Amino acid sequence: MSAMSKRKRIWGWYFFDWASQPYNTLILTFIFGPYFAGTLSDNLIAEGMAKDAARAQAQAYWGWGLAVTGIFIALLAPVLGAIADNSGRKLPWIWLFSLMYFVGSAALWWTAPQDFSVLWALFFFGIGLIGMEFATIFTNSYLPELDDDPAELGRISGSGWAFGYVGGLIALVIMLLLFQATPNGTTLIGLNPLFGMDTASKADTRIVGPLSAIWFAVFMIPFFLFTRDTHAADAKRLVIGDTLRTLVKTLKGLPKHPSLMAYLGSSMFYRDGLNGLYTFGGIYALGVLGWTVTQVGIFGIVAIIAGAVFCWISGRVDRRVGPMPVIIVCVSVLVFVSILIVTITPQSILFISISEGSNLPDVTFFIAGAVIGAAGGALQASSRNMMTRQANPERITEAFGLYALSGKATSFLAPALIAITSQITGSQRLGVSPVVGLFIIGLILLIWVKPKGDFSK
Structure with a gap:
């Protein structure tokens, strides 16, 4: 990788976010x-089930599918990270998981x-999601290699995420x-x-699947052209047993690094809450507010533009004050927005009644999405x-495997809680309420996180 210019390495790394974002955005x-939710609910209604039920x-099925996929990711993510650190090679794994993304x-x-088959739809969706998540573990671990100045990594990370948002936005448009x-019967432009x-x-x-696959295949080319494994020359033989023993040792040693452990716990909950909002936001709008898929797509454009702009801005703030203040502010905002969303119905907002036929719920949901x-x-x-500040620099990919584990260890929990709550209450609106608690738990755990981590000198 050292033979590549820093600029090429950074831009190549950016292109993974650009290439992979449509899976989050479109799919x-x-x-x-x-x-998925609309098709399944229509089929259930045709079979005689009440509309709200x-x-x-349908929301519950989507939640259970995500829960099963999340468990699988949670179990393998740290193992794969440890394997990459032990073998010194990441690119072969990224090729493998890129193929899964494409096929799924x-x-x-x-x-x-x-x-329509619920089983096959969720199976292939899960294959693609697993491919994206596992590839992300390995690409994230390249971040510390992109600049020798740790203070610049926040800017690079923010710019990369913003670049990915722009890619997702263009694909959605x-x-x-x-x-x-x-x-x-016609598109937005007639x-x-x-x-x-x-x-x-x-x-x-349905063309959204092949479109996302082709987009990914084309825009991963710059990543593979400009990315190299730094330790490929002295890579060790892959020994699964040694890898697992090293991973177990790392997990047992977590209590010795309380800041890292608290951060993994905190991010585990607040990222799960965020994924819950992302995953069920469009389904919520379609079912609760009666939007069409096109309206949900327009809503997505607004959210993505806001995300891209603030990723870029937050990267600069991060460089100036560090990531901790940014994280605290963002999680606090998401607690309030989650509460707001749960109280939006066609007849009321924050439990305050509004006039019949008012577009205020739609406008409020658009603002909440932004x-x-x-x-x-x-x-x-x-x-x-x-994570780059909390991790042991010598075990960075394994650390990002643990980071993925912390993001996925309870990733089944949010969908499962939403699925259970949806089924018990028979309400999509109340079904998403568990995300509020997840954000609050994540915010509380940040109290024990050191801004520069346990390994800083």
Whole structure:
């Protein structure tokens, strides 16, 4: 990697965020997630289930699918990080998980409403999500190598996240302008869906899978061109037993590093809460407020623009004051916004009744989405930089494996809690309320986190 200029290495690293973001933006949050819930709830209603119960049940299925995938990621993430540190090689793993991303997202094409299979839809969605999450572990671990000045890493992380948001935004705009049909059968700019996509079979929506796969394949090229393993020349033979023993030793040693342990715990909860908002936001708008997939997509554009702008801004703030203040402010904001969202109905906001037919709930939800995008983007970028301060520099990939574990160890918990709450209450709105508690727990645990970590000299 040293043969590459620093500028090329940084821009190559940025392109992973650009390439992978559509899985979060198009598939997880704004297009396929709402499509899954809408299609399943329509099928359940056709079978005789009441409308509200069907929507809550569809949200529950989505939650259980994410919960199972989250458990799988949580179990393997730290092991993979330790393997990478022991072998000194990361790129072969990124190639493998990139293939999983491509296959999983492309296969979502075969989810037409007429023969919709919940099992296969969630299976392929999970394959792609696992590929993205595991590839992210390895690409995140390159961050400390991108600049010799630790103070610059916050700016680099924030800029990379902002760059990814822009990629997701452009992909979403392409989807809405060229493919996704509105209720009148044309796209937002009055065109018939590209390539004659059939709206009856929802091909105009299902194309989101292949589009995300092709986008990823094309824009990962700069990453692979400009990224090199620094220790590839002296890489050790891969020994799983030794790797697992090293990982167990690391886990047992966590109590000796209270700041690292507290940060992993804190980020475990607040990132899980944030993922809950991202994952169920579009589904919530479609079911509770009655939005169309196109409206959810426009909502996504607003959230992404806010996220990109504030990622860039927070990166500069992070460089000046460090990641800790950014994280505290963002989590505090997300606590309030979560409470606001849970109280939004077509008839009221914050338990205050509004006139019938008012567009205030829609406007408020749009504003809440922008705030979530802004605070969420800044939070994720500064959290990534904070991990470089908390980690042992000699075990950085393993540390990011643990970071992924902390982000995924309870990733099944938020979807599972939302699924359980949705089923018990029969309400989509009340179903997302557990995210409030997750943010509050994460905020409390930050009390024991040292801004520069346990390993600083």
